[in-house]
Amino acid sequence: MNFKRTLYLTHRWFGIVMSMIFFLWFASGIVMLYVEYPELTERERVNAASLLELKAINTSFSDIQDQILSESAINQLDLLSLLGRPAYKLTFADNSKTIIYADNGNTLKDIQPSDAEKIATLYAQNSDPTSQNNAPEYLASIEMDQWTVYGGFNEHRPLHKVGLNNTKGTILYISSSxxxxxxxxxxxxxxxNWVGSTIHWIYPMQLRKHSNLWVNVVIVISIAG
Incomplete structure (x- = not known):
């Protein structure tokens, strides 16, 4: 009789706790229907891109081949504008990347905080001309935070975090490489998203940065439910 009563009580209170988790999952899912997880969309990226100064290109790809130290094959070659200068972005088979300026052939070493502020300024001016009077503010160099825990950013860490000081409270995350x-x-x-995706995916940065642990937590809670 005591065993049965213990079983009933355990099932009852365990069910109450799990029901609270299910309610949070349901409510946070409704939030996610209307507010997506932060991301830089392709449209936003294109709208904020600087014009490519083709006349400033003084170095051809054949001129820079001797500078390429990677033994991996080149999978992709992009011509882009960086800090108002034309540049080649080389992506190799091992997914490593190298930036070489197309105006003088110099290789980009890394992005400094002052460079990140300039990049943010150009981004703001291109995406929203009305915000050109708001000076971006360099906030920090970070490894990750709640919005950059995704593993696809690993090759770009540490990240430069810059606020645009606009009415939307926009913060940019810029690759240091x-x-x-x-x-x-x-x-x-x-x-x-604090009450949406973070709850729904059990996604706090402190847990999510440990990928295997996060996966196991989700599996265990699912099985328990």
Whole structure:
């Protein structure tokens, strides 16, 4: 009789706890229907891109081949504008990347905080001309935070975090190796995602940065439910 009562009580209170988790999952899912996880969309990236100064290209790809130290084959070659200068971005078979300026053939070593501020300024001016009076503010160099925990950013870490000081509360995350703007977040997105995706995916950065542990937690809670 005591065993049965213990079983009933355990099942009852365990069910109550799990029901609270299911409610949070359901409610956070509704939030996610209306507010997506922060990301830099292709449209945003194109709208914020600087014009490519073709006349400034003084170095051809054949001129820089001797500078390429990687033994991997080149999978992709992009011509882009970085800090207002034309540049080649070489992506190798091992997914490593090298940036070489097309105006003088120099290889980009890394992006400094002052460079990140300039990149953010150009981004703001191109994407929203009305914000040109707002000077971007360099916030920090970070390995990751709640919005950049995704493993695809690993090759770009540490990331430069720069605020645009606009009405949307926009923050940019800029690669320290290539100078690319990888992600933008707005205060509206950040606020709602704390009660949306972070709860729904059990996605706090402190847990999610340990990928295997995060996966096991999700599996165990699912089985328990």
């Amino acid at each position: 290539t100078g690319e703007v990888l992600r933008d977040t707005h205060s509206y997105e950040r606020m709602w």
